[in-house]
Amino acid sequence: MSEAASLSAVRVRAPGKLNVFFQVGEVQPDGYHDVASVYQAVSLCEEIRAVEAPGFSMSVRGSVDVSGVPVDDRNLALRAARILAAEIGYGGGVHLEVVKDVPVAGGMGGGSADAAAALVACDALWGAGLPHATLHALAARLGADVPFALMGGTAVGTGRGDELSPALATGRLDWVIVPAEGGLSTPAVYGHLDALRASGGAEVSGAPAVAPEVLQALRTGDAHVLAPHLRNDLQEAALSLRPDLARVLDLGAEAGALAGMVSGSGPTLAFLADSPEAALEVQIVLSAAGLTALHVHGPVAGARLLTP
Incomplete structure (x- = not known):
């Protein structure tokens, strides 16, 4: 880990996504499915403000119904913060203030966007400076859609959906x-x-x-x-x-x-x-x-x- 960042709080925005193409293979012995997907990140976004704290906590609000969103370790964003802290050996904590505009449990990857935002926010807040490949590997541990929320743009996803390659997409x-x-x-x-x-x-x-x-x-x-x-x-x-x-x-x-x-x-x-x-x-x-x-x-x- 690099020297601690001078920032006491950072804000990160991460996009929801659409699956322009989504083909699902047969169920595998482990219960998962291989897929082939084309993801597109869209302008409906989540925002996280990360603030220095002695422990790990979070709050959630937004333009969508957030009554069912957990604020404990069931939440991907909080788990993302803990995983990154463990990766860099950070002994402190963080409070995450999540503002949700992506529909909850709506198939647009809002929770994954929160996790991606938490990784980027904590990396900056704690001065970790992790390379993108490391953040991507941590994201893949959290769920198939989290690496794409880091990447954005348009991408092809294979395997569980987390093996990504950028797709050439022109225009809007x-x-x-x-x-x-x-x-x-x-x-x-x-x-x-x-x-x-x-x-x-x-x-x-x-x-x-x-x-x-x-x-x-x-x-x-x-x-x-x-x-x-x-x-x-x-x-x-x-x-x-x-x-x-x-x-x-x-x-x-x-x-x-x-x-x-x-x-x-x-x-x-x-x-x-x-x-x-x-x-x-x-x-x-x-x-x-x-x-x-x-x-x-x-x-x-x-x-x-x-x-x-």
């Missing part, structure tokens, strides 16, 4: 996000997908791989080219558990979205639009239907320090 993509009330458990959605596949109710994928057409579409930066190639193998299971979401997908299509899908394990929905103006139109129609609709764009940077 505009999305309308519709958070749904009541989260979906990621393990429950994967388990339901396995059950549907076992019963013949869902297609069984082969070895997961990102379709070349998706990468070609991202290189064009054209939402019209990308729209037909959006894919999420978890969508069928999520819609089976939450059939009310299907009507919202239909409504988004009627409002002019190029495509709509369940984000990750859901229940948040994401609609691709062909321009900021078109996204605004979709947002207005969905809002008029009594839904919360948020206009976001991607790709954006990963976890980064903010000026004091």
